[in-house]
Amino acid sequence: MQEEDWRVSGCTPSFHERNTAALDGYIISIIGSPFLGVPKEVITKEVFQWLTSVPDIAKDSMRIMRYTDEFVGYEREIKSGQGPTTFECYKMEHKLTKEETTIKFQSFSDDAWKRINQACLSPADGPRTVLEIFVNMGRLMETFYLYFEDGYNKPSNMKKVMSQLLLEPFSLK
Template sequence: MKKLLQSYFDEVKWLYNDNYIPTLEEYLKVSAISGGYMMLSTTSLVGMGDDQVSKKDFDWIVNEPLIDQESALLARLLDDLVGDEYEEKPSSIHCYMRQYGLSEDDARGQIKQRVKNAWKDMNQGCLESTPASMPILMRVINLARAAQLIYSDGDCYTDPTNRKNG
């Protein structure tokens, strides 16, 4: 929760610093946390029960393993792809365009590639040996799947009626 609140504060500083556009790395470091997915992955373990979650599992997820970082990054990037024109803060698209001199279409292409890479990293994280059990890993993966669904037909998080039938 401390990290989440600090990331909100950092984003506010950008807005009140003449609409500062951070570097891509700066943006991703802060905004992956401000999306709340890392906090959700941790708090989602609370309701699983003592027979499925151990202190070792909590220690593992609190140390922000790559699979959790990539899940949070994926959610942020998907949100940026569908909602950057509605938000009053910088997005990864703006950061790419400014830092690398890309067109919006090229920046969006780069973000889509990073989403694909995040999925690859998460899948690899499930194949490697880790202190976390498969039910814990699946919590993180399922949060990423939820993000993919929420943002697959536009921004269904901000506007749940946006979801297409079928």
């Protein structure tokens, strides 16, 4: 609702306000959907309680999705009149060019990957199976946004990428 209020009023929030609202919108999907179909032996009561606390690895997986979507889909979102994007708010607030802002958002994603890798190197919180789900969510969404051009509108590379991933043999020489 907050995002819609900004769009309708023509108000441009700070990067922090916009980023918080955008990330909050992803919490339900990142916590719930990846675990549909996971055996109940993996998602115990303790794991479920841990997930509902929104662990850092979940937040970082969500950040990778958001930040990658922001710099890849920036042009599309501006043209659609969706209101100020997180990318646009950061760009305006810091008086940067599109290219400089893209580099900054890529570094936000890189930082999230570093934290995810660290969490997987010394898993203290959740079971490794659950941590891997968050790693794979980040991988999937990053691939979706970066390699399918503009994931939503031009999935022209999807057949090629899926074929390379699933059908074509490769060697590890």
